Amino acid sequence: MSATTFMAREIAEIPAAAEAVLTAGEAARIGAALSARTFPFVVVCGRGSSGHAGVHLRYLIETRLALPVSAAAPSVVTGYARPPQVAGALFIVVSQSGRSPDLVAATEAARAGGALTLALVNDPDSPAARASDLVLPILAGPERAVAATKTVTNSAIAGAALVAAWAGDRALDQGLAALPERLNRARALDWSAWSADLAGAPAAFVTGRGHGLGPLREIALKLAETLRLPALGYSAAELRHGPRASVSAATPVLALRQADPLAEGVDDLVRDLTGDGLRVHACGGPLGTLPWLGDGHPACDPVAMLVPAYRAIEAEARRRGLDPDKPVGLTKVTETL
Incomplete structure (x- = not known):
C-alpha cells in the first residue's frame, strides 16, 4: 500500500x-x-x-x-x-x-x-x-x-x-x-475521535435529516466498503422507529446537523441517545462534539461534512492495515442490470 x-x-x-x-x-x-x-x-x-x-x-x-x-x-x-x-x-x-x-x-x-x-x-x-x-x-x-x-x-x-x-x-x-x-x-478538521471509537464495533450508525440524508448515507457506505464495517444510515426520524432497538453502547452513532428547520429534531435525538448512555459523535449545533466550521448554508454544510468523515475513514483504514484504494471484492466501475 x-x-x-x-x-x-x-x-x-x-x-x-x-x-x-x-x-x-x-x-x-x-x-x-x-x-x-x-x-x-x-x-x-x-x-x-x-x-x-x-x-x-x-x-x-x-x-x-x-x-x-x-x-x-x-x-x-x-x-x-x-x-x-x-x-x-x-x-x-x-x-x-x-x-x-x-x-x-x-x-x-x-x-x-x-x-x-x-x-x-x-x-x-x-x-x-x-x-x-x-x-x-x-x-x-x-x-x-x-x-x-x-x-x-x-x-x-x-x-x-x-x-x-x-x-x-x-x-x-x-x-x-x-x-x-x-x-x-474542512480538510483540517480531525474526526479521529469518532473513527477510533469504531474499533471493535460490530456495526455503526449515521444519522441526520433533510439535506443531510444523502451525505449521511454516503458516510455509512464508506464505512462499509472501506473499513468492512456494517454501517446503517437513517434519518433522525426513522432511527426513532425500529432501528433504535439495535443501537447499543457497542454501536457508535455519528450525527450530522445543519442549521435549518430540522435541526431541533437532530438535537433532540442526540440528547436522548446520549442520555441513554450511548456513544454519540455529533457535528454541528450546540451539542456538537466533533470539530466543525460553524454554520454555513444548510444545503451545503452536509456536503462539507463529508470531507472530515472521508479523511477519518481513510486514516482508520490504513491504521487497520486495509487498502482504502482497493476494497475487497469491489471495482471502480460497477456494472449491474
Missing part, C-alpha cells in the same frame, strides 16, 4: 474540484434553461455514492421548486421490462462513470418515453451521457480509488448549482460560492 493513498489525494483535491465545476458555469446555464420549462415531476436515477448525491438533489428540488421527486428503480426497465410513464417529466441520471448498463437502459427508456433526460456524469462521453438530452459534466477529474470521494462531492455541488439557477435561489448560490473555501478548511 502506498504511503499516500489515491483516496487521500482525491480527498485533498475536493476544494479545487468544487471550484472547477462552479467556475465552469454549465450547471447554472442548464438550470436557467430548465426554469423556462414546466415539469409535472422529476425522476432521479443513481446507485451507490451517486445515488446518495441524488438524494441530496432530491431535497433541493423538492424544497426549492416544490416538485415531487421519485427515485428510479432501473430493474423495472431491465428486469421487468415495464418502462414507467414519464412523458413530460425531467429524468436525471447521476453516475460517476456513466457506464452501468442498468442506468443507461433506464435513461434510454425515459427519453423514449418522452422525458427530458439530463446526465450528471464525470465522463461526458460515457454511454449515459450519450443517452441523454442534456449533459452536466461534474469536472471532478480522474478518480483512481475505488471508494469515490471527489466525484460524490462534485455531483452534489453540480446538482445544487443546477437547482440554484433553476429556482433563482440567490442564498443557495451564495452558499455555493463560499463552499470551496469551506471545503478547504
Whole structure:
C-alpha cells in the first residue's frame, strides 16, 4: 500500500474540484434553461455514492421548486421490462462513470418515453451521457480509488448549482460560492475521535435529516466498503422507529446537523441517545462534539461534512492495515442490470 493513498489525494483535491465545476458555469446555464420549462415531476436515477448525491438533489428540488421527486428503480426497465410513464417529466441520471448498463437502459427508456433526460456524469462521453438530452459534466477529474470521494462531492455541488439557477435561489448560490473555501478548511478538521471509537464495533450508525440524508448515507457506505464495517444510515426520524432497538453502547452513532428547520429534531435525538448512555459523535449545533466550521448554508454544510468523515475513514483504514484504494471484492466501475 502506498504511503499516500489515491483516496487521500482525491480527498485533498475536493476544494479545487468544487471550484472547477462552479467556475465552469454549465450547471447554472442548464438550470436557467430548465426554469423556462414546466415539469409535472422529476425522476432521479443513481446507485451507490451517486445515488446518495441524488438524494441530496432530491431535497433541493423538492424544497426549492416544490416538485415531487421519485427515485428510479432501473430493474423495472431491465428486469421487468415495464418502462414507467414519464412523458413530460425531467429524468436525471447521476453516475460517476456513466457506464452501468442498468442506468443507461433506464435513461434510454425515459427519453423514449418522452422525458427530458439530463446526465450528471464525470465522463461526458460515457454511454449515459450519450443517452441523454442534456449533459452536466461534474469536472471532478480522474478518480483512481475505488471508494469515490471527489466525484460524490462534485455531483452534489453540480446538482445544487443546477437547482440554484433553476429556482433563482440567490442564498443557495451564495452558499455555493463560499463552499470551496469551506471545503478547504474542512480538510483540517480531525474526526479521529469518532473513527477510533469504531474499533471493535460490530456495526455503526449515521444519522441526520433533510439535506443531510444523502451525505449521511454516503458516510455509512464508506464505512462499509472501506473499513468492512456494517454501517446503517437513517434519518433522525426513522432511527426513532425500529432501528433504535439495535443501537447499543457497542454501536457508535455519528450525527450530522445543519442549521435549518430540522435541526431541533437532530438535537433532540442526540440528547436522548446520549442520555441513554450511548456513544454519540455529533457535528454541528450546540451539542456538537466533533470539530466543525460553524454554520454555513444548510444545503451545503452536509456536503462539507463529508470531507472530515472521508479523511477519518481513510486514516482508520490504513491504521487497520486495509487498502482504502482497493476494497475487497469491489471495482471502480460497477456494472449491474
